[in-house]
Amino acid sequence: MTSDTTARVLRLLSLLQMRREWSGADLADRLGVTVRTVRRDIDRLRELGYPVDSARGHTGGYRLAPGAGLPPLLLDDDEAVAITVTLRTAAGGLTGIEESALRALAKLEQVLPRRLRGQATALQASLAGITWESRGPRADPALLAALAVACRDHEIVTFDYTARDGTAAWRRVEPCHLVDSGGLWYLLAHDTSKDDWRIFRLDRITGAAATGSRVPPREVPGADPAAFVAGRLSAAPTRYRAIATVHAPADRIRARTRYLATRIQPLDETTCRVDASDDHLPRIAQTLAGLDTDYTLDADPDVLDHLRALAHRTLRAMN
Incomplete structure (x- = not known):
């Protein structure tokens, strides 16, 4: 195709992407060409893989239909x-x-x-935007x-x-x-x-x-x-240790805490172990709260002290 024809065909494609359906006359008017030229350009688009449907009639109608493959899109600025x-x-x-x-x-x-x-x-x-539980x-x-x-x-x-x-x-x-x-x-x-x-x-x-x-x-x-990175992250040292034995299936906990997927190990059908260790005490508390089920905890003294203080603060606020 010549440069003028290529530019016109690209303009035609852009028009077809803008509206659900066009008549041949409308497209010809927009492009400044004849209806016959529009039909030839539609055929060129089809040869390039664009699924253009046509409706029968005196004026004819065209629309860009869903195709088996995804053709390139034209975007304005x-x-x-x-x-x-x-x-x-x-x-x-x-x-x-x-x-x-x-x-x-x-x-x-x-x-x-x-x-x-x-x-x-x-x-x-x-x-x-507002991000919750970051x-x-x-x-x-x-x-x-x-x-x-x-x-x-x-x-x-x-x-x-x-x-x-x-x-x-x-x-x-x-x-x-x-x-x-x-x-x-x-x-x-x-x-x-x-x-x-x-x-x-x-x-x-x-x-x-x-x-x-x-x-x-x-x-x-x-x-x-992903598995390689997960393994490295799980093995990375943390400042505070916190291991929870959770009374819930591993799949249920994974669904609730997507970011802990690599730190959840099933123990049996109803119990799993969650490694909530972290460098940040409030983040450990947040992780444990997100489990939303009963668990027993094996953790460093600093972790237990932080959780106790948090629990006492919450109880005082309720009184």
């Missing part, structure tokens, strides 16, 4: 900004679709013009998108990372996968300086930059990135 903001929000914490939203966001961010990316960032910064800081959606692209392209990235003890260090890594655990995002990557796999919490990453250097993909130990 406002639509692109709106979808970017929505995907960034979804990737940050809508249960069940975070990873799907992140993949879609990575694709869109890659082709989004810089001027629209700035608009999307400004719009998102002006929005506010498990900690959220990752920057822009960082999520950038790392998702780096994981897909196997591109080395560098960043500054603040460890649990507060020390900061410059890192150069081969990103592999992004894993969500209860609202906290982790980057699974191969650290080039340590020649070993490492897990990085995204809210502790600053100054991330792509290097432009691409490397062959590495095979994750065990072949399951």
